[in-house]
Amino acid sequence: MSAPAQAAAAPASAPAAPPAQPTGSGGAPPASAPGGEPKPPASGEPGPPAPPDAQGAPTIDTTSLEAQDKAASTPEASNGRQRGERLRKASDMLIGGDLVGGDKLIMMLGGREPAPLQRLGTQLSDPVRYAWVEPQDWDRVRAACHGKRLVILRANPHQGKVAAAIRLLQSPSDRHIYSLDRNVDLHALPAWLETDASGDNALPKGAGFLLCEPVGWDGVEGWMLQQLAAALERLDAQLILTLGADVPLADADAQEYVVPLGAAKPHSEILARHLAWRLDDVGLAERILADPDIAELAEDQFAGAVSLKVAADLAVMISLELNGTVVDVDRVRRRMAERATEDFDIWFGGLPDVPTRCLAVALAVLNGLAYETVAHAAEMLSDRLDGPPDPGPNNALVPPWRPPFGRTRRERLRLLRAKIRPAMARGAYGTGPVEALEYAADDYPRLVLRHVWREFPLHRELMGWLRDLASDPNEEVRIWSGTALGMLSLDAFDFVYTQVLRPMALDQDNARNREVVAYALRVPAADSRLRPLVDAAVAALYGNRASPFGQATAARVHGVSLGPLGAVEALTALDRLAAIDHAQIALGIADSLADLIVQDEQQNAPLVLDRLLSWLNDRRRTLAGQFVFLQLARSLITEFTLPGPDGAAETRMTWPTLLMLADQRIELRRSLIGMWRHVLASGSFTRLVEVALDAWAALAEADADVRTSLSNMLVATAAQSDRSRALVKRLVAGWRAVDNLQPKPMTAYAVETAMDARSGDQ
Structure with a gap:
């Protein structure tokens, strides 16, 4: 069985990060070489023991990897696949599409610079879809356009040519519609469409194209239109070109594509x-x-x-x-x-007051999230901009300073041009229904953010508010706010990075801040103009051994921001960081490897697991390799649905991703068994091994296929040595212990039965 394949990221070359030599976790930072560059240590061995504190007691080690198995709490392992889905959704809701690859390009007349081919926004499409008024003879127009790949829609001025063209392209209703620049070279367009169709990031089949009053129409001849129609036929696409009734045709061959539009209604x-x-x-x-x-x-x-x-x-x-x-x-x-x-x-x-404008800004940042989440963020921003008034003579406020029953939600939606959409959202305790709030026009999030940033002197307040959102317990809020910071950096990279992102990247106390920096930098990293700036900023964090927290941020950026543009380069950078004995860096590496797998499971999973296996056999990287492997085991979960036989209900499956990959691909099965054998034999992370296998057993308890696969994997793992077998049997016995409040008896018995059968065969 297999889970749906992840969409492949567009490959791009990423400059190799500067080498970071390992450093000890407890000693002082290494001395610097001339020019300010740190001297590499002689080896990857940990530094000297930490000095005693002022009272003479030794400082407690909390940063080394060995200390993590003895810590009071288990390191958090966030759901990597869920994070990947949310990153893609944030790009779609705020930016309007996938960041990787940027806008598609079309050729321009006269050898000028390329211009973007843009998806038709809902600001144009929704009024036509929901408030269309048919002109006279509309049935004739529709019949004449039916089956035509290329249509020249002609009408007198002020008759609604553009709206009519959009309406024709909206059949079928789920068609992707793109707007072509008026300067497009119609002679070169067929070749561009054919080239695009053969690429990795092709436009969807059946796309529609809208071209309004092309600038170079005087030079367009009938044979060009015939070539274009043939290309559109091969792509199952349609293009509607609008012209005024008074615009002449170059020759008679163009007449076959002309459809006159009837007179508009009053x-x-x-x-x-x-x-x-x-x-x-x-x-x-x-x-x-x-x-x-x-x-x-x-x-x-x-x-x-x-x-x-x-x-x-x-x-x-x-x-x-x-x-x-x-x-x-x-x-x-x-x-x-x-x-x-x-x-x-x-x-x-025209928005009437500060709270309404704050709601507009909050919706621009959190577009598509639950209404209550957006409203709460709007209140936070409103408090910053329009907080409680100065206290009266008794030094006491008289509430309310804002009317609590001012405008209803329905009135606010109308003012904001927004809509409520029923949705399902995953929270801390599972998936449940919410009412998602979003702009009706898909370009409004970008427009609102850019308008507020450019037109009002609110930079400090806006970035402070976004930094507050970056610490929200809700991962969706953190991802969306990071994406918004990245969008602002497109206009002012140095300002946004130095004022907000860099301090967050170096934050020692809040790992969520470091995550948000990675979410933010993926936006400018996808822009070829700003990629060098991102590379320089990340290189400075990466090479600064005096700040392991900055290096942990660099690790996350290599996974989230740069990984989609070059997985091999990202793995090379993470490989060097794996030689540093620091828990936060290792956590950053683990999450980034999870991101790389989720970005392209088929291509990246073998690369990641091969690299991880090599770390286990590398003296300088073995601790990081074991720790990262156990984090990946917990953080990667695959959910998919299988159709039921003969119309029966669908079956929802949940697998540990690494186990599922091993079940599907024999070369990965060997790697997985080898890694489990290594972490069991090492004994460095006994408690983390228990936690990871317990999580897999919980999924196996609910699914017989997962149970069988896990049993086979553990039997093969235990076959390495008597010690491994004893460890596995002890762990499995705990799953059915009488004092286990969350027992997994079916999984325990399945594993024990499989182990006994293996012993009997021998």
């Missing part, structure tokens, strides 16, 4: 449909439009030859100025007079 009908959609209340929209003042306003706005977009814009303005059932007509009129300004600026400027 502006008033479009206004009514859009307002009903915006308010999610047809009756309320009808009552508002029946108001004489609103009717007069609409008549004024629609006078003369005006675009259909004016009707859609008026619906937006009315919805924003609605208070209960009353519309401030004067404010709507002023807004429409100013609508030459970008729609986004008008929207954000």
